[in-house]
Amino acid sequence: MTRSKTERYLFIAGVVVALFFGPMAVSNAMHIMEGYLPLGYCVLWGAVCVPFFIAGLFSIKRTVTQHRKTLILLVMMGAYVFVLSALKIPSVTGSSSHPTGTGLGAVLFGPASMCVIGVIVLLFQALLLAHGGLTTLGANTFSMAIAGPFLAYGVFLVCKKLHAPKSLGIFLAACLGDLFTYCITAVQLAMAHPSPVGGFTASLAEFMGIFAVTQIPLAVIEGLVAVVVMKALESYAKPELTELGYLGV
Amino acid sequence: MTKNMKIVIICLVLAALIAVVPLLFIHDSEFGGADGAAEEAIAAIDPDYEAWADPLIEPPGGETESLLFCLQAALGGGVFGFGMGYLICRKKYSKKEQE
Numbered sequence: 001m002t003r004s005k006t007e008r009y010l011f012i013a014g015v016v017v018a019l020f021f022g023p024m025a026v027s028n029a030m031h032i033m034e035g036y037l038p039l040g041y042c043v044l045w046g047a048v049c050v051p052f053f054i055a056g057l058f059s060i061k062r063t064v065t066q067h068r069k070t071l072i073l074l075v076m077m078g079a080y081v082f083v084l085s086a087l088k089i090p091s092v093t094g095s096s097s098h099p100t101g102t103g104l105g106a107v108l109f110g111p112a113s114m115c116v117i118g119v120i121v122l123l124f125q126a127l128l129l130a131h132g133g134l135t136t137l138g139a140n141t142f143s144m145a146i147a148g149p150f151l152a153y154g155v156f157l158v159c160k161k162l163h164a165p166k167s168l169g170i171f172l173a174a175c176l177g178d179l180f181t182y183c184i185t186a187v188q189l190a191m192a193h194p195s196p197v198g199g200f201t202a203s204l205a206e207f208m209g210i211f212a213v214t215q216i217p218l219a220v221i222e223g224l225v226a227v228v229v230m231k232a233l234e235s236y237a238k239p240e241l242t243e244l245g246y247l248g249v
Numbered sequence: 250m251t252k253n254m255k256i257v258i259i260c261l262v263l264a265a266l267i268a269v270v271p272l273l274f275i276h277d278s279e280f281g282g283a284d285g286a287a288e289e290a291i292a293a294i295d296p297d298y299e300a301w302a303d304p305l306i307e308p309p310g311g312e313t314e315s316l317l318f319c320l321q322a323a324l325g326g327g328v329f330g331f332g333m334g335y336l337i338c339r340k341k342y343s344k345k346e347q348e
Contacts, residue, residue, distance in 0.1 A: 228261060
């Protein structure tokens with residue numbers, strides 16, 4: 001067996017990635033900044049998130065009671081979001097942004113669960129890191145923890161229907177879910193700050209240029225990393241993945 | 250090397266390349282956050298808009314902020330690694346799988 005070798009390769013690869021990304025954690029990036037959405041929009045997005053959050057709580061409760069065995073995977077998916085959303089990666093536009101990491105968990109546990117996990121991460125960043133914000137928590141939750149995961153889940157289901165290889169489905173789900181998150185961020189900002197000249201569309205083009213274009217290479221990175229994680233889980237967490245319906249039946 | 254290993258290595262190398270290439274080819278940029286760029290865009294679109302809330306606690310500088318971001322990544326990495334280690338060893342030591 002190549003298992004110990006596999007472990008060593010994975011470990012070395014992990015160290016390499018850490019060395020690449022570790023020194024880059026500088027400056028602000030991502031999420032709508034505290035105070036940059038008018039109150040009305042803060043309330044609106046917050047309200048939109050509530051039903052999803054509640055559905056997420058029930059979904060996690062179901063996981064805990066009915067599929068207790070898979071709890072470790074849920075915790076790992078949460079940890080994965082923590083790691084990815086701390087990595088601010090330079091992009092082709094000359095600014096940095098970070099991936100979301102919510103797509104992978106959505107594929108395994110359904111998009112609602114990721115709403116709760118996303119809120120935890122966003123709260124951590126808003127309270128301790130002055131990154132994102134409490135007033136914009138609702139808007140950021142909607143983009144990162146609802147819109148992204150739901151799109152990712154949808155993409156994965158479509159790929160499954162088309163009998164595409166699992167890795168391709170995972171890649172597309174994580175990648176497009178990530179990209180979609182930042183498209184939504186751009187839409188949210190454009191709605192709140194329509195340009196006096198071109199209105200909503202002009203603002204949207206502006207914010208899309210800032211968020212979505214920056215995000216394209218990062219979305220590809222997130223897709224690739226998601227495939228790596230799934231490959232590892234497919235070899236070591238077969239029982240859990242079968243119980244979740246990802247493998248087998 | 251198994252087929253999976255090859256896929257894993259190719260994915261990681263590609264991911265690292267995509268992150269490093271902008272650093273090599275764009276020199277006149279500090280790679281500031283895209284949300285900073287958005288703040289400037291808002292100021293350009295709507296010069297009268299003022300941020301009406303401030304973060305409750307703001308790290309005093311880049312060093313403290315990077316500490317907290319490292320902490321976030323370390324927490325996540327630690328928990329994820331623990332889970333992975335558990336799963337790997339479970340497979341390694343379970344007799345069923347070894348036959």
